[in-house]
Amino acid sequence: MTASHLPYTRNGLKFFTKKGGLTSLEVEEICDRAARKYANRLAKVSTMLATPPTRVNFMSAYAAHLRNVIKERVNHPTHYDTPLKGFQIIVNAGNGSGGFFTWDVLDKLGADTFGSLHLNPDGMFPNHIPNPEDKTAMALTRAAVLDNSADLGIVFDTDVDRSGVVDAKGNPINGDKLIALMSAIILREHPGTTVVTDARTSVALTRFITERGGHHCLYRVGYRNVIDKGVQLNQDGIETHLMMETSGHGALKENYFLDDGAYMVVKIIIEMVRMKLAGFNDGIGSLIEDLEEPLESTELRMNVIAEPRHAKVKAVEAIEAFRQYIEEGKLQGWELDSCGDCWVSEGCLVDSNETPAAIDARMYRAKVSDEENGQYGWVHLRQSIHNPNLAVNMQSTVPGGCRSMTAVLRDKFLLASGMNKTLDISQIDNYLGS
Numbered sequence: 001m002t003a004s005h006l007p008y009t010r011n012g013l014k015f016f017t018k019k020g021g022l023t024s025l026e027v028e029e030i031c032d033r034a035a036r037k038y039a040n041r042l043a044k045v046s047t048m049l050a051t052p053p054t055r056v057n058f059m060s061a062y063a064a065h066l067r068n069v070i071k072e073r074v075n076h077p078t079h080y081d082t083p084l085k086g087f088q089i090i091v092n093a094g095n096g097s098g099g100f101f102t103w104d105v106l107d108k109l110g111a112d113t114f115g116s117l118h119l120n121p122d123g124m125f126p127n128h129i130p131n132p133e134d135k136t137a138m139a140l141t142r143a144a145v146l147d148n149s150a151d152l153g154i155v156f157d158t159d160v161d162r163s164g165v166v167d168a169k170g171n172p173i174n175g176d177k178l179i180a181l182m183s184a185i186i187l188r189e190h191p192g193t194t195v196v197t198d199a200r201t202s203v204a205l206t207r208f209i210t211e212r213g214g215h216h217c218l219y220r221v222g223y224r225n226v227i228d229k230g231v232q233l234n235q236d237g238i239e240t241h242l243m244m245e246t247s248g249h250g251a252l253k254e255n256y257f258l259d260d261g262a263y264m265v266v267k268i269i270i271e272m273v274r275m276k277l278a279g280f281n282d283g284i285g286s287l288i289e290d291l292e293e294p295l296e297s298t299e300l301r302m303n304v305i306a307e308p309r310h311a312k313v314k315a316v317e318a319i320e321a322f323r324q325y326i327e328e329g330k331l332q333g334w335e336l337d338s339c340g341d342c343w344v345s346e347g348c349l350v351d352s353n354e355t356p357a358a359i360d361a362r363m364y365r366a367k368v369s370d371e372e373n374g375q376y377g378w379v380h381l382r383q384s385i386h387n388p389n390l391a392v393n394m395q396s397t398v399p400g401g402c403r404s405m406t407a408v409l410r411d412k413f414l415l416a417s418g419m420n421k422t423l424d425i426s427q428i429d430n431y432l433g434s
């Protein structure tokens, strides 16, 4: 039972089988069966199962597995069973289910976890929204790391499929930085591997990955999309070990392509200990020192003004109109981005492959340039996966770039196409200060 990374109003149930997470059709079938069972119970028809369920303690097996991975990979020369002795690690479980990582993984490996935060599950999430992208979650973890002079801080969402970390200097590592950190670790283990991410990552991240000999495949927002792309690339013979979304979901080939926030952190901890044993005292933050940050980065949302049942169609219309405007050259200097620097067949970002994947939400990214600066930014426009709105993400390497791209988006596209009648552009107006 989880709210994932969302406030308490979004608590719900998540289902898994041996094969991993369920699709929405499978969830519908479960709900259908549950409804039938409930109706039967009301009608006093027996609902006894032919094979009664058995109770299995998955958590202790899982924690033991994580401990073993750390022990084996660190292979500590003097204390094999307690490789984290001498390290202080703060966990912020956001009152979700991640507390086990403190007492069942870290403590048992000899770490000092004093100062950890919000370890007891509380579905009302009284302290902050349980999301490694949440500013309060990160700020509180940072403060705890600095107050305790800890080596590492860890932030989980409620169901531990997302994570973020704070380094010993108090620097938050989430979003692009977390992808960079994981890429640095994975590229050392698998030189030349492909890293799949969603297409909201910075141009600097692509550079970071390619400079270390990796390939960066930019794909669709949505962790399932990113992971499925990685699975497909491997099937096509393109070695792909890491799939990550800027939201903090990350999956590794070696961990069955599961988005497992605890496993991600396990990899970071192993690297931290390994570095210390090798005599490097600068901590894991030093692995991403050369990752440049985009000068400007912003996200704006536009609600679809329509009855809920029509919202999806209207959103698709708006996104497709955006593509058409760019293709017809109506937005000067804007060009549809296919796959960044990715060497995978052109166009997977816009799903014009020979075998296009099923699309859960439409999205396009445009690279934007002008005479003075060359390519200086990008605009990513997409349907929200869950809500009746469109998300616009932008990044610029020149001052005022996001503002000027927003102005073009509003004046030359939203107003010119009449899309402002179907979309609530007040956030765009506010951003432009009018």
Ligand SMILES: O=P(O)(O)OC[C@H]1O[C@H](O)[C@H](O)[C@@H](O)[C@@H]1O
Binding pocket: 221, 222, 223, 224, 245, 247, 249, 383, 384, 385, 386, 387, 391
């Ligand atoms: O489409 P949005 O409302 O921005 O949500 C997008 C997000 O949806 C879910 O939370 C998925 O877990 C994420 O993978 C995805 O990034």
